[in-house]
Every structure is written in structure tokens, then in C-alpha cells.
Amino acid sequence: MLRILIRGLFLMLLAGAVNAAPVFVFTAIPDQDETxxxxxxxxVADYLQQELKTEVRFIPVKSYAASITAxxxxxxxxAWFGGLSGVQARELVPGSRAVAQGVEDPEFKSFFIANTSTGISPSDHLPESLRGLTFTFGSKGSTSGRLMPEYNLxxxxxxxxxxLFSRVGFSGNHSRTIALVESGAYQVGALNYKVWETAVAEGKVDTSKVQVIWETPTYPDYQWSVRGDLDAVYGDGFTARLEKALLEMNDPELLNSxxxxxxxxxxxxxFEPVRKVAKQVGLLD
Structure with a gap:
């Protein structure tokens, strides 16, 4: 009798393990420092776990390319992708799609910043005096820190x-671009305007040493992209519930982050405009 009970308990535990949904995992492009x-x-993971009633885990990645590979x-x-990384990732995963973007993302823009020692003043066009200076992009795969600035240049x-420049570098992320231009390690750089505005608002930028000299025309950028097989793995209606949770994310603390x-x-x-520019610049086959 005891043997039958133990066997029954084992089968119940086994069935539970088989039927349990796998952990739902997401990532984001490393456009700022890891901390x-x-x-x-x-x-965001805590919020989604509460809304989706399944275990949710965020995993950081070291590069834009790593986010696409994951x-x-x-x-x-x-994944929380930029415009270019989202296009690249979705091309590799049939059925995947963009499902949500920030209110500001359809009309995103990049800022060109310069160390004040260059003497370059803010302008409504890219100045000729950029020729021969040193310049840093952000990540090689960044829409706002590389693709669109390069296109405009x-x-x-x-x-x-x-x-055009005497030296060109890639800082790795937008926060690092600010630091490099402010320090004078590079004379000019380009970055995500949101990162700049947040850093200035938080007092993390010495605007006596670095300033915005030009802003690009607007373009579509960041978005949440999902794989197309979620319902098959996590159950019917899961993708719809995920979309709803993302679109209804309204906690001010979450949004401010x-x-x-x-x-x-x-x-x-x-994101078709991003695809076209990426092809034109040579960042997409």
C-alpha cells in the first residue's frame, strides 16, 4: 500500500514538472551601464510576473549583438530592442513581431554633442567645422548612437x-559617449536624446564642458519585440496578455526608468524606414 502511495505521489510530481510553464525570459539592449x-x-520583470502569473526573469547582455543572438x-x-537591433532580430526569427513602443518612439532623435573647447555652437545644421575632429558613436549596433547619426553625416x-573625422570610435553605450566627450577624449559624439536629457536633469553632465550642437530629424526607434511561438509554449492567449501588460504599464516609477x-x-x-536606412548605410544585407 505504501509503495502504491509513493508511486502515485511520484507520478503527480512528475506530471506537475512536465506541465509547468517554463520561465519567461526577456532582455534589453545595453544602451546604458549595466547597473x-x-x-x-x-x-519590469516583477511587474510582468504579477500580470502574467508566471515566473519572469530579466537577463542582461553585454552587447547589442548578444541581445539579437539570445x-x-x-x-x-x-526583448527591448532599438530600431536597428529589432529589425535585425526579427529577420532571424520567423513570426516574431514588434508589439509595443514608447509614446515617444515613433519620433525619436539623436543629439550631436561637442566638447565646448571646440568652439562649436548649437546650430540647425551640421557645421563644416566638424571636419578633422575626433568623433565617437555609441554601440556599433545602435540606432540612435550609430545608424542615424552616420546616415545624417x-x-x-x-x-x-x-x-570626415581624424579619429572615429565606438563608446559602447550612450552614457559612456557623454563621459568621453565631456572629458575631451573625443571632441564630438552622437547619442540617444533621452539619455542626454535624463543625465542633464539628474545633474550628471557638466554642461560647461559639453553641449548639444545639433539634433537629427526624427525616426522610429525602440520597441518591445516578441517571438511568434509564445502561445505554443506558454498557453493560448499568452501573447495577447503580454501585449496588454506592456501597453498598460503605467506605474510612474516604471515609466520614468x-x-x-x-x-x-x-x-x-x-520600422521600415530604419530597415531602408540600414541597407543604404550598409548595416543590413
């Missing part, structure tokens, strides 16, 4: 950044 990212997205390999099922000057004023629906077609 800030972990603080931002652990709060999405392609199903190590993560959801090529449009304005008709040559590549390597031909992005920073966004709210989230709105997104689709793959919204």
Missing part, C-alpha cells in the same frame, strides 16, 4: 565618417 539596466528591468536562439522570448558631407510617458501598439511595418 542602471538591472535596476530598470528588474522592476532572441534568435530562444534564450529570451521578449553621410547625407550632409557625402563621405564616410572615417573620411525608460524614460517614457507610456506605451502604444507597434508593428513590424513601423
Amino acid at each position: 542602471q539596466l538591472k535596476q530598470r528591468f528588474q522592476k 532572441f534568435r536562439n530562444n534564450q529570451v522570448q521578449l 553621410r547625407e550632409q558631407f557625402g563621405i564616410s565618417p572615417d573620411e 525608460f524614460p517614457r510617458s507610456g506605451f502604444i501598439p507597434a508593428s513590424n511595418d513601423d
Whole structure:
């Protein structure tokens, strides 16, 4: 009798293990330093876990390329991508799609900043005096820190950044771009305008040493992208519940960490302008 009870208990535990939904995992492009990212997205993980009634885990990645690889390999099922990284990732995962973006994301922009020792003043166009200076992008895969700034430089000057500047670098993230230009390690750089505005508001920028000299025309950028097989793995209706949770994320503390004023629906077609520019610049086949 005892043997039968033990066997029955074992079968129940086994069935529970088989039927339990796997952990839902997401990541985000490392557009700021890792400490800030972990603080931002652990709060999002807690929120999604409460809304989805399943275990949710955030995993940081070291590079934009790593976020795309994790999405392609199903190590993560959801990602907060930039415009370019989202396009690249969705091309690798059939059925994946953009589902939500910040209210500000359809009309995003980049800021060009310069160390004040250059003597360059704010302008409504890219100044000729940029020629021969040192310049840093953000990450090589960044929409706001590389793709769109490079596109605008090529449009304005008709040559590549390597031909335009005496030295070109890649800082790795927007926060680092500010630090490098402020210190004078690079004379000019380009970055996400939201990161700049947040850093200035928090008193993390010495505006006597570095200032915005130009802003790009607007373009679509960040978005949440999901894999297309979520319902098959997590149950019917899971994707719809996830979309609802993302669009209804309205806690001021959560929104301020992005920073966004709210989230709105997104689709793959919204990022077609990014795809076209990436092809033109040579960052997409």
C-alpha cells in the first residue's frame, strides 16, 4: 500500500514538472551601464510576473549583438530592442513581431554633442567645422548612437565618417559617449536624446564642458519585440496578455526608468524606414 502511495505521489510530481510553464525570459539592449539596466528591468520583470502569473526573469547582455543572438536562439522570448537591433532580430526569427513602443518612439532623435573647447555652437545644421575632429558613436549596433547619426553625416558631407573625422570610435553605450566627450577624449559624439536629457536633469553632465550642437530629424526607434511561438509554449492567449501588460504599464516609477510617458501598439511595418536606412548605410544585407 505504501509503495502504491509513493508511486502515485511520484507520478503527480512528475506530471506537475512536465506541465509547468517554463520561465519567461526577456532582455534589453545595453544602451546604458549595466547597473542602471538591472535596476530598470528588474522592476519590469516583477511587474510582468504579477500580470502574467508566471515566473519572469530579466537577463542582461553585454552587447547589442548578444541581445539579437539570445532572441534568435530562444534564450529570451521578449526583448527591448532599438530600431536597428529589432529589425535585425526579427529577420532571424520567423513570426516574431514588434508589439509595443514608447509614446515617444515613433519620433525619436539623436543629439550631436561637442566638447565646448571646440568652439562649436548649437546650430540647425551640421557645421563644416566638424571636419578633422575626433568623433565617437555609441554601440556599433545602435540606432540612435550609430545608424542615424552616420546616415545624417553621410547625407550632409557625402563621405564616410572615417573620411570626415581624424579619429572615429565606438563608446559602447550612450552614457559612456557623454563621459568621453565631456572629458575631451573625443571632441564630438552622437547619442540617444533621452539619455542626454535624463543625465542633464539628474545633474550628471557638466554642461560647461559639453553641449548639444545639433539634433537629427526624427525616426522610429525602440520597441518591445516578441517571438511568434509564445502561445505554443506558454498557453493560448499568452501573447495577447503580454501585449496588454506592456501597453498598460503605467506605474510612474516604471515609466520614468525608460524614460517614457507610456506605451502604444507597434508593428513590424513601423520600422521600415530604419530597415531602408540600414541597407543604404550598409548595416543590413
